[in-house]
Amino acid sequence: MDGFVLTLWLVRLLFLLALYAFLFMVVRVLLRDLRAASRGPAELGRLVVLAAPGGEPPAGTTFPLDALTTLGRDVNNAIVIDDPFASADHAVLTFRGRAWYVEDLESTNGTFVNGVPVERVAPLGFGDELQVGEVRFRLDRGRA
Amino acid sequence: MSVVAQARPRTASRWRIRPRPRPTELTLLVLVAAALVIGAASLGATQRFRATVDAGATVKALDFGPPDPRGLLVYLSALAVVHGLLVLAGRRTDQVLFPATALLGGIGLLLMQRLPQGLVTQSFFGMELLLGQLQLFWLLLALAVIALLALIVRSDAWLRTYKYTWAAAGIGLLLATFVFGSDVNGARLTLSIGPLSGQPSELLKVILVVFLAGYLSENRSLLSDESTNLGPFRLPPLPYLAPMVAMVAIALSIVVVQKDLGAALLFFAVFLALLYVATGRPSYVVGGLALFLLGSVVLYHLFGHVQQRVDNWLDPFADPLGVGYQTVQALYAFARGGLLGVGLGAGLPTISGRLPIPAVHTDYPLAALGEELGLIGLLAILGLYLVVIQRGLRIAASAHDDFRALLAAGLALVVGVQAFIIAAGNLKVIPLTGITLPFISYGGSSLLANAVVVGLLLALSDRGPEPPAVPRPGRGRLPWLRWRTR
Numbered sequence: 318m319d320g321f322v323l324t325l326w327l328v329r330l331l332f333l334l335a336l337y338a339f340l341f342m343v344v345r346v347l348l349r350d351l352r353a354a355s356r357g358p359a360e361l362g363r364l365v366v367l368a369a370p371g372g373e374p375p376a377g378t379t380f381p382l383d384a385l386t387t388l389g390r391d392v393n394n395a396i397v398i399d400d401p402f403a404s405a406d407h408a409v410l411t412f413r414g415r416a417w418y419v420e421d422l423e424s425t426n427g428t429f430v431n432g433v434p435v436e437r438v439a440p441l442g443f444g445d446e447l448q449v450g451e452v453r454f455r456l457d458r459g460r461a
Numbered sequence: 462m463s464v465v466a467q468a469r470p471r472t473a474s475r476w477r478i479r480p481r482p483r484p485t486e487l488t489l490l491v492l493v494a495a496a497l498v499i500g501a502a503s504l505g506a507t508q509r510f511r512a513t514v515d516a517g518a519t520v521k522a523l524d525f526g527p528p529d530p531r532g533l534l535v536y537l538s539a540l541a542v543v544h545g546l547l548v549l550a551g552r553r554t555d556q557v558l559f560p561a562t563a564l565l566g567g568i569g570l571l572l573m574q575r576l577p578q579g580l581v582t583q584s585f586f587g588m589e590l591l592l593g594q595l596q597l598f599w600l601l602l603a604l605a606v607i608a609l610l611a612l613i614v615r616s617d618a619w620l621r622t623y624k625y626t627w628a629a630a631g632i633g634l635l636l637a638t639f640v641f642g643s644d645v646n647g648a649r650l651t652l653s654i655g656p657l658s659g660q661p662s663e664l665l666k667v668i669l670v671v672f673l674a675g676y677l678s679e680n681r682s683l684l685s686d687e688s689t690n691l692g693p694f695r696l697p698p699l700p701y702l703a704p705m706v707a708m709v710a711i712a713l714s715i716v717v718v719q720k721d722l723g724a725a726l727l728f729f730a731v732f733l734a735l736l737y738v739a740t741g742r743p744s745y746v747v748g749g750l751a752l753f754l755l756g757s758v759v760l761y762h763l764f765g766h767v768q769q770r771v772d773n774w775l776d777p778f779a780d781p782l783g784v785g786y787q788t789v790q791a792l793y794a795f796a797r798g799g800l801l802g803v804g805l806g807a808g809l810p811t812i813s814g815r816l817p818i819p820a821v822h823t824d825y826p827l828a829a830l831g832e833e834l835g836l837i838g839l840l841a842i843l844g845l846y847l848v849v850i851q852r853g854l855r856i857a858a859s860a861h862d863d864f865r866a867l868l869a870a871g872l873a874l875v876v877g878v879q880a881f882i883i884a885a886g887n888l889k890v891i892p893l894t895g896i897t898l899p900f901i902s903y904g905g906s907s908l909l910a911n912a913v914v915v916g917l918l919l920a921l922s923d924r925g926p927e928p929p930a931v932p933r934p935g936r937g938r939l940p941w942l943r944w945r946t947r
Contacts, residue, residue: 321520325510328503328525329804333834335496336841339564342492343848346485346557350855440682444862457861 360459361412364396367446367453373399374452381459384412388449389422402426403450410441417441417456426450481551483544489560490544494537497567500805501527504575507806529574532597536570539601543608547919550612555922558852559607562900562915565845566600566908569901572826573597575806575833580822581903592822592903599905603912610916617921621864624675628708631668634661635712639719662724663897663910666879667917669712669728670735670871676705677739678863685740705732720766723882723894729753730878735871739863774892790817791828791887802835809833822903824895827887843884846899849915850877856922869921872914 360381366374380386380396387394389407398407404424411418421428421435428435429448441447447454502525513520527533540563547554574593581592590598620627638652638661652661677684683701709732713725733749760767769784777785777792794817797803809817809829818825831839853873860866876899886893897907 321510321523324523325503325507325804328499328506330801332496332500332503332805333801333837333841335492335499336564336838339489339492339496339560340841340844340848342489343557343561346489347848347851354855354859440686442678442681442863443866444678444864445682455862458859 362417362443362459363457364410364447364454365457367455369400369452371400371451379457382410382412382417386410389424390450398449398452400450400452403452407449408435417443419447424449478549479551480549481553483548483556486544486547486556486560489557490540490563493540493560493564493567496564497533497537497571498527500568500571501530501533501574504528504571504805507804508575511807529593532570532574532593536567536597536600539604543604546608547611552611553924554611554919555852555856557848558915558918558922559611561845561848561852562607562911565842565849565900566603568830568842569826569903570596570600571805572829572901573822573903576809576822576829577816580816596903599908602905603908606909606912607916607919610913611919614917614920615923617865617868620671620868621675624672627668628672631661631665631672632708632711635665635719637661642719659906659909660904661906662719662721663906664913665712666724666727666731666875667872667910667913669709670731670875671868672708673705673732673735674864674867674871676708677735678867681739681863684736685742717760717764720764721895722767722770723886723896726882726894727875727879727896730882731871731875734874734878735867738857738870739867770892770894774889777889787818787820787825788889788893791825792889794818794828794832795888798832798835798839800836802831802833802838805833807833820895823897824883824893824902825887826898826901826903827884830901831887842901843880846877846880849873852922853877853918856918859924860921865921869918872918872921876911876914 361384362382364380364382364386366376366378366380368376374380374396383395386396387406387409388396388398388403389405390398390400390403391405394406404422404426406422407424408422408428409420411420417440418438419428419430419435419441420438429446430439430441431446432448433439441456443456443458445456447456505528506523506525508528509524510520543559547559570593573596576592578591578593581595583590583595634652642652652659680701683698688698709728712728717725729749733746736745736749737743761771762768772779773784773788777788779785781789794808797808802808809821809832818828821829827839827842830842834841850873853869853876857866857869857873860869879896880899882891882894883896883898885891897904899907899911
């Protein structure tokens with residue numbers, strides 16, 4: 318009789334043990350995942366071309382961004398925008414701390430974030446739409 | 462805004478099946494199955510042992526057969542089927558979330574098979590279903606919802622674009638409950654359409670998160686940078702806050718009028734949390750908490766049922782056989798459980814033929830689990846909820862844009878906050894509010910709404926197609942070819 322009670326007690330503990338075995342495995346997976354994530358994303362962000370009336374750069378193109386990325390018609394820019402409405406040195410994207418900012422370099426036709434004209438500097442969130450000349454971009458997070 | 466959710470080339474290969482193994486998920490699911498089988502064996506053996514001893518007979522052998530082997534088998538095979546579907550879909554989605562919810566659901570199934578089966582009965586097409594079978598039925602539906610959402614949701618545009626429509630639909634649903642609903646336990650929560658009945662406030666929590674994520678991601682920079690100046694004070698930008706506050710206020714007031722205080726608390730907590738996640742301004746949280754305290758005091762003095770709940774929380778022993786009965790019995794149950802618990806199937810003695818905790822299957826499953834699994838078991842269950850929250854926040858952190866990030870964070874928080882509100886209520890840390898324990902409590906609407914949350918989180922965690930492997934020069938070529946190019 319006592320042997321039965323002892324067996325039941327052991328099976329009971331086995332169930333609790335099984336719950337913790339699951340949690341232990343999960344924590345191992347999570348730790349591996351966090352370590353992989355702490356190596357940091359390879360890129361700070363990426364700019365996706367949504368629409369370009371001139372066809373250059375073509376829609377769907379993605380540009381990985383450096384902490385300081387210049388946009389404009391001039392060939393010395395990091396992202397060259399071949400658009401008649403873009404200025405030679407049109408705008409610059411900067412990554413400061415944890416967020417992206419767009420700075421309008423006194424372009425002729427202005428820079429727009431979600432359709433709102435930028436006065437000097439404006440914050441740019443992930444998923445926001447950026448318009449330079451007639452070319453529309455979207456800022457996305459960088460791929461891990 | 463006509464934002465295409467993902468700039469992924471859509472070609473004819475969209476429907477081609479490209480399986481991708483999910484080894485982590487498979488390992489975890491095997492552990493889940495092992496734990497559930499051991500739990501069911503322990504439950505069955507304990508129940509038979511006690512029945513024999515109570516009948517005065519001597520025990521000759523232990524029978525480790527589960528109380529409902531067919532039900533358990535059906536649940537485990539359903540898990541295997543969902544895993545198979547996720548493998549066939551070949552998407553790079555989260556592999557921890559599904560096993561964690563599967564274990565929580567399984568524990569709920571064990572509990573429902575263990576409780577007196579006559580607690581809830583319902584007949585479907587002439588078939589009489591008991592508590593355990595009903596829970597299994599809803600769990601299977603929930604698994605189907607998870608699989609469906611994880612497989613087919615690829616774009617989030619249908620959530621993002623129609624956020625006001627969703628919000629209106631949710632409010633409409635709640636209003637319909639108020640007008641056509643039926644009263645259960647003094648609260649009007651249940652809406653019945655034909656043979657189906659459900660609690661729309663469970664679904665509303667998902668809709669509210671979708672709306673808040675959509676609105677906040679659009680106006681995030683405005684809310685975090687702008688401010689309204691009122692004399693010397695800098696206040697949050699009121700014009701941009703107004704639509705959101707109005708939406709939440711409508712939801713809250715309806716819920717308060719319906720006496721569903723748990724849902725009201727949940728909505729408000731999630732609203733504040735998402736506002737903080739989106740803006741990073743602690744002033745919103747401080748202001749929100751101040752508003753909450755003020756509102757609580759007002760509600761306490763205005764409504765009798767709030768007063769009753771709070772008084773019962775402060776001193777349940779004032780009326781241990783009347784109003785305080787459930788609270789007192791739940792505390793006794795936790796105390797009986799102790800560190801290791803009395804074992805599945807050994808707790809919950811009936812008092813003069815009735816259950817000590819009448820709402821044990823909906824509001825107090827944690828008390829039953831605390832009695833039978835003890836503190837150690839409770840901590841494991843709370844740990845499982847933490848895992849769900851962690852996965853949600855991790856998915857949010859690696860999301861492509863603000864809407865997906867806010868949506869993932871909000872969905873995870875809505876489940877986590879709900880679990881902790883009801884756990885705290887069971888343990889008499891805060892006044893009890895009648896909401897369900899996600900994935901464990903009995904109830905179709907609760908299980909299905911939480912399944913929608915898990916399914917959406919799985920879909921949101923998709924990391925997209927694998928980047929092409931870096932070609933390595935010289936490997937895989939024929940030797941003479943290498944020689945020639947040299």
